[in-house]
Amino acid sequence: MADNAEILAGLAEIVEEVAGIDTADVTAEKSFVDDLDIDSLSMVEIAVQAEDKFGVKIPDDQLAELKTVGDAVDYIAKNQ
Amino acid sequence: MTQGRTNSDIEVVVTGLGATTPLGGDVPSTWEAVLAGRSGVRRIDGEVDWVEKYDLPVKIAAPLAVEPTDVLPRVQARRLDRCEQVALVAAREAWADAGSPEVEPERLAVVVATGIGGALTLLAQDDLLENEGLRKVSPLTVPMLMPNGPAAWVGLEFKAQGGVHAPVSACASGAEALAWALRLLRAGEVDVVIAGGAEACITGITVAGFVQARTLSQRNDEPERASRPFDVDRDGFVLAEGAGIMVLERSEFAAARGAKVYGKLAGAGLTADAYHITGPEPEGVGQSRAIRKAVESAGLSPTDVGHVNCHATSTVAGDVGETRAVKKALGDHPILTAPKSQLGHMVGAAGAVESIITLLSVKEGIIPATLNLENLDPGVELDVVAGEPRKVDLQAAICDSFGFGGHNAAIAFTKA
Numbered sequence: 001m002a003d004n005a006e007i008l009a010g011l012a013e014i015v016e017e018v019a020g021i022d023t024a025d026v027t028a029e030k031s032f033v034d035d036l037d038i039d040s041l042s043m044v045e046i047a048v049q050a051e052d053k054f055g056v057k058i059p060d061d062q063l064a065e066l067k068t069v070g071d072a073v074d075y076i077a078k079n080q
Numbered sequence: 081m082t083q084g085r086t087n088s089d090i091e092v093v094v095t096g097l098g099a100t101t102p103l104g105g106d107v108p109s110t111w112e113a114v115l116a117g118r119s120g121v122r123r124i125d126g127e128v129d130w131v132e133k134y135d136l137p138v139k140i141a142a143p144l145a146v147e148p149t150d151v152l153p154r155v156q157a158r159r160l161d162r163c164e165q166v167a168l169v170a171a172r173e174a175w176a177d178a179g180s181p182e183v184e185p186e187r188l189a190v191v192v193a194t195g196i197g198g199a200l201t202l203l204a205q206d207d208l209l210e211n212e213g214l215r216k217v218s219p220l221t222v223p224m225l226m227p228n229g230p231a232a233w234v235g236l237e238f239k240a241q242g243g244v245h246a247p248v249s250a251c252a253s254g255a256e257a258l259a260w261a262l263r264l265l266r267a268g269e270v271d272v273v274i275a276g277g278a279e280a281c282i283t284g285i286t287v288a289g290f291v292q293a294r295t296l297s298q299r300n301d302e303p304e305r306a307s308r309p310f311d312v313d314r315d316g317f318v319l320a321e322g323a324g325i326m327v328l329e330r331s332e333f334a335a336a337r338g339a340k341v342y343g344k345l346a347g348a349g350l351t352a353d354a355y356h357i358t359g360p361e362p363e364g365v366g367q368s369r370a371i372r373k374a375v376e377s378a379g380l381s382p383t384d385v386g387h388v389n390c391h392a393t394s395t396v397a398g399d400v401g402e403t404r405a406v407k408k409a410l411g412d413h414p415i416l417t418a419p420k421s422q423l424g425h426m427v428g429a430a431g432a433v434e435s436i437i438t439l440l441s442v443k444e445g446i447i448p449a450t451l452n453l454e455n456l457d458p459g460v461e462l463d464v465v466a467g468e469p470r471k472v473d474l475q476a477a478i479c480d481s482f483g484f485g486g487h488n489a490a491i492a493f494t495k496a
Contacts, residue, residue: 020155044219051215 001080002054007073014049015069018042028070036069054080088266092346093496095339096178096327097436098170098276102320102423105146106173110433111440114448115469119304119422120145121318130284138291139300141282142307142320142424148280159220160233161198166323166429167230167278168237174274175238178327179339185241187271190234191261192325193246193253195428195483196281197227203283230278234325242270248428250483251391253277254324255431258491259348261328262377271333276325276432287319293358295395307425308452309392309399309418310464317393320424324432326439341496343439346476347378353486360398360482364405370488371409371478378492380476382410385492387447387477389438392418393425400459402480407462415472416464417441421451431481431489438479439493445473 002010012026019038032038038046047058050072056079058066066072099106102120103113113120125131125139148165149157157165171192175181201224208216223229228246235244243264247256254277261275290296297316299306307318328345349370355361375382388406392399399418406414419434426433441447446469453466476494483489 018155018158020153041219041223048215 004073004077007054007076008069010053011050011069011072014046014053018045018049026069028068028073030069031067032069050076056080090266090268091331091344092262092265092328093331093334093344094326094342094439095181095329095334096174097342098172098174098177098325099323099433099436100144100146100148100166100169101322101426101433102142102145105151107436111437114419114422114437115446117422117449117451119307119451120320121303121306121424123300123303134284134288136284136287136291137298138287138296140297140303140306140318141287142318143282144321161201161224161229162280163194163198163278164224164229164233166280166321167192167325168233170276170278170323170325171234171237171274174325174327181272181327181329181337181339183272185239187242188238188240189242189261189264189270189273190231190240190244191247191257191264191273191275192231192234193248193257193277193428194227194230195248195250195253195279196286198225198229199281199286200283201225203285234274238274240274249487249489250485251425251427251430252481252483252487252489253428253431254433255435255479255481255489255491256350256487257432258326258345258435259350259489262345262348265328265330271330273328274325275328276323277429278323279426279428280321281427282319282321290319297394305452307394307421309390309394309421309450310457310460311453312455312457314394314396314399316395317420318424320426322423322426322429322433324429324436326432326436343443343496344494345491346380346494347374347376347492349373349377349490351488353488355486358484360401361486362401364401364408366486366488367402367405367480367482368409370490371406371480374478374490374492375410378476378494380492383413384476385410385414385478386472386474387441388414388416389434389441389477389479390416390418391480391482393420400457402482403460403462412462414462415447415470416462417447418450418464419448421453431479434481435479435491435493438477438491442474442477442493442495446471
């Protein structure tokens, strides 16, 4: 079980891999769309990689609710 | 020079060139290698697994000299099929070479062709679906495999809102793109067009398909001697990959911004054989008509055209037939060359890259030699440059491109 800091770090690595955003810029308050400029196609890739990395399921209706990096970290922490 | 009637008063000039080819990662290195007589063909069976796996009789190809993933940012490259990668690499060079024209987005169009499109993506994603299931299929699969992908990415990059088009006509695609660009400009629809072709699909199934069609050279032991258009010992073409892009402008627009000009894209001819799905019509009627249309559309007379950069792929049937079509259209004075002897066959990029070579030949007054032309096929009744490049003052030259499906394209270039 990863703690929130570990989840954030792991998520930041995925975002860096998929979207090329520096891991230091991937912080909890950032919005995937508005702040990090991540499009819907990249969000699908990020979700699939996060599922594999953290052993969670992120259904599409849940994915749509994950507006910020912090939302995603909280969801993964609760469901891993 | 005869001043005939064109279908428009608008003249079109070439202001930027870009390419990535088996001979170089840009236009200057490619042109230098072409003049130096180098070959981009090599053995590939040590680099790929599919030659041995499928026991393919063809173990040679002409891969890119510079990997696009070494040039493009990593994150951008992973969102693109290889054919889209090469299109962007060439388009960036061409746009920078043109001095990054300031043009209203609505007055900028893109016409970038591919013959095959993103088949490498289709194959890779199908493997993922088969072996790992739906979740592993990339959400970028469709934009990576669609044949309008190279054009669309170039359009996005340069904010072209005047229309983005992707003609598909197999090995004539790249030349056809230039012809459509000329039409858009002459119609007055836009001021600038980024046009050309891109192809990157050297893989097991494409090689196997061409092998079964009996079109590829099997001279595996002498890769650099395999592509030999017009030579009596030719035995097929060599599959290549690459991209070529031109920035084309309405001449007044280019002049107003003080752009440097390579020359004019003076005319284009497109025809179809309607004869056989792969075989060229034996009398070369459709090819000859395309060349004549290009000459007429340029306001030239046949005697003005001193040089034809041939489609000649190094197949037994096609090469000689093309020379008959040239003779029928223009007479016996044009001097010929066949760049596929060095570059291999870049399919949907071939007509664009070879148009760049044709234009540079006119500009520099030098026709590259046809590599490996040691014994001219006795069926060829025209003068083909062999051995060394030949210095010739050229007023106008034609670039031929023909494709499976009976597509014939001829593009006419003249001095600035």
